[in-house]
Amino acid sequence: MSRAAIVVAAVACAACSGRMPVLDPGGPQAARIATYWWIVFWLSALILAAVVAFLLHTLAHRRVAAAPASLVEDTRVERRLALGVAAAVGLTALTLVVLLVTSVATGRALRSFGGTDPLTLEVTGYQWWWDVEYWDPVPSQRVRTANEIHIPVGRPVLVKTRSLDVIHSFWVPGLHGKKDNIPGHGSSLVLQADRAGTFIGRCAEFCGVQHAHMQLLVIADQPEVFDAWLQAQRRSAVVPTDAFARHGFDLFMTGPCALCHTVLGTPAGGRRGPDLTHLASRRTLAAGTLPNTVGHLAGWIIDPQAQKPGAQMPGNAFGADDLSALLAFLGGLS
Incomplete structure (x- = not known):
């Protein structure tokens, strides 16, 4: 396969991972x-059909071009043309x-959703x-996670969105439309799930090399x-x-990991990267790039650039024994 064909195939499939049924709604919005x-x-x-x-019809009943038999105005033809134009304009205006x-x-319907006791997420x-x-009004009761949102069925959820770097767009098509996240400007939407299940979402605004x-x-x-x-x-x-x-x-706390990640109940309090307090309970790694398995986690720790080029996380040179010990610790964060 030529290089051009490979590039075209890669671009075509760049954001095709995961099924996002946009016309299979899971909630009222x-x-x-x-x-x-x-x-x-x-x-x-x-x-289109019309x-x-x-x-x-025009092709089937077309006439051979010829000089008009008379230069006298034909009122019937003029009337038919006028009616045709009027009908076209009327149908266009009605559409x-x-x-x-309906728009x-x-x-208005989307803005009216909200309920009396919404769950609030940032x-x-x-x-x-x-x-x-x-x-939560009590700071100690707040929960921080990454790339995975749990919500209760039947309860409105107020999602306050923002961005701290470039423009992103929060989109979970099974539950709501897109909401742009512009740096310096907060936005919000209310979504609700009427049935249990997993809904895939992603950024819908090109935001760099790993947007997909x-x-x-x-x-x-x-x-x-959920409770x-x-x-x-x-x-x-x-x-x-x-x-x-x-x-x-000990490796996590004394190495570079604790500088970027938080693990509640430990000295690790970094905010640069995702909170890892309950990492083992999540289904994916690197924002849906990899399944959360021991092997994928090991590969992500050692060489994240091989999995997600351009990611902020640097590579780490752990030996085999140290890496296994680190994985044992992370695997217990459930």
């Missing part, structure tokens, strides 16, 4: 957006009115991952399952008592 999309689709299809039918009315109605976009904080690998998961749990998850996430990490895992703990 996404359902309103999908309804509007279908209205636009069927109106467009109807207009234009094609008119063209085919625009229908689209305008305004959809926008989502911050970075190149190229998502920081997620579950807000800036994914997130929104996991809708039954309320009791149990939230309580577990509030707990601090437990310092390992096993000698091997304790060696990994």
